[in-house]
Amino acid sequence: MTQLRLALAQVNATVGDLTANAALVREHAASAAAAGADLVAFPEMVLTGYPVEDLSLRTSFVEASRTAVQQLARDLAADGLGELPVVVGYLDRVTDPETQLDAEAAARAGSGRDERGVVGMPKGLPQNCAAVLHRGQVVARYAKHHLPNYGVFDEFRFFVPGRDLLVARIGGVDVAVVICEDLWQDGGPVERAREAGAELLLVLNGSPWERDKDDTRLALAQRRAAEAGCPLAFLNLVGGQDDLVFDGDSLVVAADGELLARGAQFAEDLLVLDLDLPQNGLDPQALPAGVQHVVVRDRPASPGSKRPAVAVVERERLDPVGEVWAALQLGLGDYVRKNGFRKVALGLSGGIDSALVAAIAVDALGPEAVTGISLPSSYSSEHSRTDADDLAERTGLDYRTIPIAPMVDAFTAGLSDAMKLSPVAEENLQARVRGTTLMALSNSEGHLVLATSNKSELSVGYSTLYGDSVGGYAPLKDVPKMLVWELARWRNAQAEARGEVPPIPENSISKVPSAELRPGQTDQDSLPPYEVLDDMLEHYVVGAQGRSELLAAGFEAEVVDEVVGLVDRAEWKRRQFAPGVKISSVAFGRDRRLPITTHWREQQSR
């Protein structure tokens, strides 16, 4: 048995900020060293942030990452941390196609060049890599084998796959290092880690969160640990990046599947634990082909018997709705902060969507950073104002009122000389005056405007383009309306349990949803009841089911045709929408890509 004190640093890196990310690594490496760790690991592409998308195709960016990883190794040594092996994810490139690519790819790299790069491979041959840093140097390197190319991932476009497995002897333990998708695919590096006799499988991840994924990951880690025949440490990024949220939730499982430790959810964490590892007797002279064995440290920094054991602190787990809240809060907060904003603004209608967005924003940024504006028109109900007032008081946000009736009247008068405004044009004019007013505030005072539309509305195009759809970020973009209400009730119940004032007025939760763009209007004049709509959207948008499957699932033909038609026609509107946090398995945006211009109609399958 050898004891390894393992430190997993789940940190919040920022895409493109190599300097800040390197500083984050140095800071957490220092904490790991202070905790007596034999090894500290950081997530997938921590040095560049993740995902970097087409930045991987820029020579300047790839070279900056290559330089930064070397500099980081030197800086760690200068910090007095040179003896601590540090594993970091970063962006590298193929420098020797003969030895770093498989034979077929190497042949293509040698022959098929055109002005865009190597035919069939991304320009510059970038790779998603892990490096082991020790005594001021990069002492070992691994390139991700399996590149995810589905859902939100496009890694065939961004990277060239790696070929060899890395096993690094660290603190006397043979550690196989792999990267994220390597774990999700059968066979490949996990199987080879077992063949090689690895004693610990270390997986660096940039695994974005979606509902229920924590359970999927745990089950996967347990299965792969059994396959690898050794404990498995799954280390994940944390933080928001455009429409993705990484939840951390790193975990360590034993070879028999026992959960040994789990990191915080949606927060940075440094997980330190002692692993007692049996020696698998890896023989460096008898390794399977394609396994690189590098000796970094032959024995632990301090023998297990001579240091006090570390106690693994159990982190509190969030319930399923709490996870969604935390994802929305972190996704919005990081989008605002990482894009250099300090405050946000939104229209407060007294309705549930704007109330929920305001409450999330206040949790993410604090009440002083959130400006809510009541923008009453001549159709606005009394409760739209009083409920907005109530929300403002409960949350303490910066609250203003700007009546829009005079502006709408001036617009209507000005336009009516040139055209006869249709009823829909008149309705939308109000939403557009509100949009213009919010953008004026954004330009004048520097607020980022939040769009309040939810996934149900986005699905069917129930918003006014250049009106209530204005905004730089749309927190509820992937949140269906029924979940909007559930989140509001959940947040209020949390407040009550803590003896705090619930942020969302009860009336905003219980009232009938209405756009209030004409007298007496309700959402249900134009849309099926939200219970039915959301259920069908789960089948049609998330499940991508066709008409016959929707009918077989029990939906009425008339409703199917109406909803499918609305969803299909709204594709152009969705394309112009701001990004928002992905919480489902199929979010609008990169997850669901459909042509705007298409003559395919589901009804054709009748």
Ligand SMILES: Nc1ncnc2c1ncn2[C@@H]1O[C@H](COP(=O)(O)OP(=O)(O)OC[C@H]2O[C@@H]([n+]3cccc(C(=O)O)c3)[C@H](O)[C@@H]2O)[C@@H](O)[C@H]1O
């Ligand atoms: N394929 C396509 N490619 C490019 N542009 C396309 C297009 N199809 C239509 N268009 C354009 O889009 C215009 C229609 O879109 P748009 O102007 O937005 O208007 P539209 O979608 O017709 O109306 C907005 C609807 O949303 C409702 N609404 C508004 C605000 C808030 C809420 C709420 O409660 O959440 C609901 C409102 O009551 C109304 O029923 C057309 O005039 C046309 O110019």
Ligand SMILES: Nc1ncnc2c1ncn2[C@@H]1O[C@H](COP(=O)(O)OP(=O)(O)OP(=O)(O)O)[C@@H](O)[C@H]1O
């Ligand atoms: N009177 C208003 N004052 C300020 N903003 C408004 C007003 N009416 C609408 N808006 C803005 O337009 C958005 C869209 O209106 P919509 O009616 O869909 O949302 P909501 O009122 O928040 O919720 P619900 O759809 O449940 O009524 C609102 O969320 C809000 O940001």
Ligand SMILES: NC(=O)CC[C@H](N)C(=O)O
């Ligand atoms: N970065 C990755 O390789 C992520 C892919 C993986 N299937 C996940 O979602 O966690």
